Amino acid sequence: MKQIAGGVTAAAGFEAAAVAAEIKYKNRNDMALIYSTHPCMVAGTFTTNVVKAAPVMWDKQLVETAPFVQAVVVNSGIANACTGQQGLDICQKEAQKAGELLGLPENAVLVASTGVIGMQMPLDRVCTGIEKLVAAKAPGLEAGLAAAKAIMTTDTVHKEIAVEFQVAGKTATMGGMCKGSGMIHPNMCTMLGFITTDVNISKEMLQKALSRDVVDSFNMISVDGDTSTNDTLLVMANGLAGNEEIIAEGADYDAFCEALHFITTYLAKKMAGDGEGATCLFETQVVGAATKEDARILAKSVICSSLTKAAIFGHDANWGRILCALGYSGAKFDPENVDLYFKSVSGEIQIFGNGVACAYSEEEASKILADPEVTVLVDMHMGNEEATAWGCDLSYDYVKINADYRS
Amino acid sequence: MKQIAGGVTAAAGFEAAAVAAEIKYKNRNDMALIYSTHPCMVAGTFTTNVVKAAPVMWDKQLVETAPFVQAVVVNSGIANACTGQQGLDICQKEAQKAGELLGLPENAVLVASTGVIGMQMPLDRVCTGIEKLVAAKAPGLEAGLAAAKAIMTTDTVHKEIAVEFQVAGKTATMGGMCKGSGMIHPNMCTMLGFITTDVNISKEMLQKALSRDVVDSFNMISVDGDTSTNDTLLVMANGLAGNEEIIAEGADYDAFCEALHFITTYLAKKMAGDGEGATCLFETQVVGAATKEDARILAKSVICSSLTKAAIFGHDANWGRILCALGYSGAKFDPENVDLYFKSVSGEIQIFGNGVACAYSEEEASKILADPEVTVLVDMHMGNEEATAWGCDLSYDYVKINADYRS
Numbered sequence: 001m002k003q004i005a006g007g008v009t010a011a012a013g014f015e016a017a018a019v020a021a022e023i024k025y026k027n028r029n030d031m032a033l034i035y036s037t038h039p040c041m042v043a044g045t046f047t048t049n050v051v052k053a054a055p056v057m058w059d060k061q062l063v064e065t066a067p068f069v070q071a072v073v074v075n076s077g078i079a080n081a082c083t084g085q086q087g088l089d090i091c092q093k094e095a096q097k098a099g100e101l102l103g104l105p106e107n108a109v110l111v112a113s114t115g116v117i118g119m120q121m122p123l124d125r126v127c128t129g130i131e132k133l134v135a136a137k138a139p140g141l142e143a144g145l146a147a148a149k150a151i152m153t154t155d156t157v158h159k160e161i162a163v164e165f166q167v168a169g170k171t172a173t174m175g176g177m178c179k180g181s182g183m184i185h186p187n188m189c190t191m192l193g194f195i196t197t198d199v200n201i202s203k204e205m206l207q208k209a210l211s212r213d214v215v216d217s218f219n220m221i222s223v224d225g226d227t228s229t230n231d232t233l234l235v236m237a238n239g240l241a242g243n244e245e246i247i248a249e250g251a252d253y254d255a256f257c258e259a260l261h262f263i264t265t266y267l268a269k270k271m272a273g274d275g276e277g278a279t280c281l282f283e284t285q286v287v288g289a290a291t292k293e294d295a296r297i298l299a300k301s302v303i304c305s306s307l308t309k310a311a312i313f314g315h316d317a318n319w320g321r322i323l324c325a326l327g328y329s330g331a332k333f334d335p336e337n338v339d340l341y342f343k344s345v346s347g348e349i350q351i352f353g354n355g356v357a358c359a360y361s362e363e364e365a366s367k368i369l370a371d372p373e374v375t376v377l378v379d380m381h382m383g384n385e386e387a388t389a390w391g392c393d394l395s396y397d398y399v400k401i402n403a404d405y406r407s
Numbered sequence: 408m409k410q411i412a413g414g415v416t417a418a419a420g421f422e423a424a425a426v427a428a429e430i431k432y433k434n435r436n437d438m439a440l441i442y443s444t445h446p447c448m449v450a451g452t453f454t455t456n457v458v459k460a461a462p463v464m465w466d467k468q469l470v471e472t473a474p475f476v477q478a479v480v481v482n483s484g485i486a487n488a489c490t491g492q493q494g495l496d497i498c499q500k501e502a503q504k505a506g507e508l509l510g511l512p513e514n515a516v517l518v519a520s521t522g523v524i525g526m527q528m529p530l531d532r533v534c535t536g537i538e539k540l541v542a543a544k545a546p547g548l549e550a551g552l553a554a555a556k557a558i559m560t561t562d563t564v565h566k567e568i569a570v571e572f573q574v575a576g577k578t579a580t581m582g583g584m585c586k587g588s589g590m591i592h593p594n595m596c597t598m599l600g601f602i603t604t605d606v607n608i609s610k611e612m613l614q615k616a617l618s619r620d621v622v623d624s625f626n627m628i629s630v631d632g633d634t635s636t637n638d639t640l641l642v643m644a645n646g647l648a649g650n651e652e653i654i655a656e657g658a659d660y661d662a663f664c665e666a667l668h669f670i671t672t673y674l675a676k677k678m679a680g681d682g683e684g685a686t687c688l689f690e691t692q693v694v695g696a697a698t699k700e701d702a703r704i705l706a707k708s709v710i711c712s713s714l715t716k717a718a719i720f721g722h723d724a725n726w727g728r729i730l731c732a733l734g735y736s737g738a739k740f741d742p743e744n745v746d747l748y749f750k751s752v753s754g755e756i757q758i759f760g761n762g763v764a765c766a767y768s769e770e771e772a773s774k775i776l777a778d779p780e781v782t783v784l785v786d787m788h789m790g791n792e793e794a795t796a797w798g799c800d801l802s803y804d805y806v807k808i809n810a811d812y813r814s
Contacts, residue, residue: 048735049731050736050742052734084763086763117727117728117731119764229731229734307809320486321524323458324456324488329457331457395806396803
C-alpha cells in the first residue's frame with residue numbers, strides 16, 4: 001500500500017464538482033457532487049443522536065435498501081436538521097433533481113448537509129446548484145480537491161487522502177475526504193466523510209469493514225463532546241479495479257481493511273487537529289489496559305477533558321488533570337500503578353509513576369507541549385490492550401468561533 | 408423555614424477560623440477550621456473518581472467508622488491528590504495535630520484540601536497553620552465568613568447560607584459554605600462543601616437525607632464536565648437545638664430535609680453561577696419527561712454542552728445546539744414533540760415546537776440570553792417527571808484561567 005495524491009476522485013470512475021450556490025455562505029463554493037460512472041455498493045455509519053438531520057434519515061434508508069448508488073450531493077452552510085417534514089421533502093427533491101439530470105433513480109442519490117441547525121434549505125438555490133454541479137462534474141484530482149473545500153464549515157484546512165494497494169493481483173485505489181471541526185464527538189461520528197474506491201466488494205463485506213473500522217478511527221476523536229445531528233460517513237465501491245469480488249474474510253478483505261483504516265485514521269486525525277480553535281493535535285495512547293474497551297474509554301476521557309485541553313493550550317504540564325480524567329472515565333484501575341509520559345517530536349519524558357510525580361523538568365515538558373502534535377502515553381500495567389484517541393487543545397478561538405457561529 | 412445571615416457558624420455550638428499559612432498562595436488566608444463545641448453526627452458524600460485525593464480517603468473512613476466528629480481542617484492551594492502514601496500520612500498528621508490542640512482523638516478531625524493536584528503539602532506550614540487556627544477559632548458570623556473566603560481557589564465570590572426552621576417544636580438552624588469553580592461535574596460532587604446544624608438527628612438518618620439530596624442538588628451542576636479527585640460534602644449535626652432525636656422518616660425528618668435541600672440547592676447554584684470564567688448562571692429545566700432519570704439526564708446534557716455554553720456566552724439563540732445536546736444525552740424521545748423556551752427576568756419566549764423553529768424574535772431572545780440568570784425550559788410531552796440542572800456559559804476566561812492555573 002502506498003499513499004498517492006488526491007481524494008474522492010483518485011479511484012477509477014469517480015468524478016466530482018464544486019459550485020457556489022449561496023445556500024448560506026457568499027462568495028465561496030458551498031455545494032459538492034461525488035459521482036461514479038458505474039453503480040456502487042455503499043456502506044454507511046451515522047450519528048447516534050436521537051435528533052437526526054433529514055439527510056441522515058434519507059441516507060440510512062438508501063444504505064439499507066437501495067440496490068446501488070451512484071452520486072452524493074453535499075452542501076455546507078445549513079445542516080437541514082430540526083427542519084421537520086419540509087426538511088425530509090427537500091432531501092427527496094435534491095435526489096430527484098440530481099437523478100433526473102444524471103439519469104439515475106432517486107434512490108441512487110445520497111445527500112449530506114452540514115452547517116446551522118434549524119434553518120430551512122432554500123430549495124430554488126439548491127436546485128440551481130445541482131444543475132451547475134452536474135454540468136461541472138469531471139474526473140481528476142482538481143475536481144476532488146474543489147469538492148473537499150466546498151464542504152468545509154469552520155474547518156481551516158481541507159481534508160483528503162488517497163492510497164493505492166493490491167487486491168487479488170489487481171491494483172486498487174481508495175480515496176476520501178471529510179469535513180469537521182466543531183460538534184465533533186463521533187459516535188458514529190461528528191462529521192461528513194466520503195470514501196470512494198474502485199475495489200469490487202460485496203455490500204455486506206463493505207458495511208462490515210466500515211462498521212468495524214470506525215470504532216478505532218472516527219469514534220476515537222473528539223473536539224468538544226457534542227455528538228452532531230448530521231454525522232455521516234459513506235463508502236462507495238464501484239468495482240472498476242476488476243478484482244474478483246470480495247465476499248468473505250481473507251487476505252483480500254484484510255488488504256481492503258488495511259487501506260480503509262489508513263484512510264479513516266488519517267482523516268480522523270486531520271479532523272481532530274483542525275478542531276475549532278485548535279493549536280495542536282492532542283493524542284492519548286493508552287497501553288497495558290485490562291480490556292480493549294477500557295483502553296478506549298480511558299484514552300477518550302483524557303482527550304475530552306476541558307481542563308486538560310486548556311492546560312495543553314497553555315503548554316502547562318498539569319498532569320493531575322490527566323490522572324483525574326482517567327479516574328472519572330468509568331474504567332477501574334489502581335492509580336498507584338499508572339505511568340504517564342509526554343511525547344512529541346521534541347522528546348519523551350515520564351511525569352508520573354508509583355503514585356507520585358516523577359522528578360521531571362517543567363521546562364522540558366513545556367517544550368514538548370508546545371509542539372503541533374502532542375502525545376500523552378499512559379501505561380495502566382493491567383494487561384495488554386491498547387487504544388489511541390485524538391483531540392485538540394481548548395483555546396480562546398474555540399469560544400470565539402462558537403459564541404457567534406450563526407452570524 | 409426562613410433564611411438568616413451567616414454560614415457554617417450560624418447553628419448553635421459551631422465556631423470557625425481562617426488563617427494565612429502560605430500552603431501555596433501568598434498574602435491571603437488559605438486554611439480554615441470548623442469546630443463544634445459538642446460532638447457531632449456526621450454524614451458525607453465523596454467523589455466517584457477512581458483517583459481519590461488523600462483527604463477523601465481519610466474522611467470516608469471517618470464518616471463510616473468514627474463514633475463522632477468535632478472539627479474539620481481545610482486548606483486551599485494544594486489538593487493533596489496523587490500524592491501517594493506521603494499524602495495519606497499528611498492527613499493523619501493534620502488530624503493528630505488538630506486533635507492534640509483541641510483535646511480530640513484524631514478520628515474526630517476531618518480534613519479537606521483543594522487546589523493543584525500532584526504537589527506535596529508542606530507539613531511544617533500546615534502544622535503552624537493548625538496552631539494558628541485553633542488559637543483563632545471563635546463563634547459568630549464573622550468567623551464563618553472568613554472560613555468561607557479562605558477555602559476559595561478560582562472562585563470569584565464566597566458561598567455561604569443559613570436558615571432557621573422548626574423541628575419537633577424546637578427552633579433549629581442549619582448553615583453551609585462551599586467552594587468550587589473549576590473541575591466541577593459532581594458525581595458526587597466536584598467541590599468542597601460543609602454544612603453544620605444544631606439538629607439532633609441519628610447518623611443513619613443524616614446520611615440518608617444527604618445521599619438523597621445530592622442527586623437533585625450538587626449532582627445536577629456542571630462547569631466543565633471534569634469530576635474532581637477531591638469532591639467532599641460533609642454535614643455535621645451537634646444536636647444543640649434540643650429536639651427529640653430524629654431516628655425515622657416523618658414530619659421532623661421532612662423539615663430537616665427541606666432545610667437541607669434549601670441549603671444545598673442554594674450552594675450548588677452559587678457554584679454553577681461562579682463557574683470559572685462564567686458570565687451567567689445557565690439553568691435547564693426539563694418537564695414532561697417519561698422518567699425522573701430521563702429528566703435528569705436531559706437537563707444535564709444541555710448544561711454540559713460546550714457548544715451550547717459558548718452560544719449562551721455570545722447571547723446567541725442557537726437552539727439547534729440545545730436540541731442536539733438533548734439528542735445525544737442517551738434518553739429516548741421524539742424530537743417532533745419537544746417544546747423549547749428561553750426564560751429570564753426579561754421574559755419568556757418559545758423557540759421550537761412541532762419539530763420546527765417558532766417565529767420568535769432573535770432580538771428578544773438575545774435580550775433574554777444577556778441576563779445574569781438564563782433558563783432553558785424543555786417540555787418533552789412524554790410524562791410528568793421533572794429535573795433542573797445548573798451550569799454556566801463558556802467564556803474566554805475559562806480558557807485563560809485553565810491555560811495557566813498552576814502558575
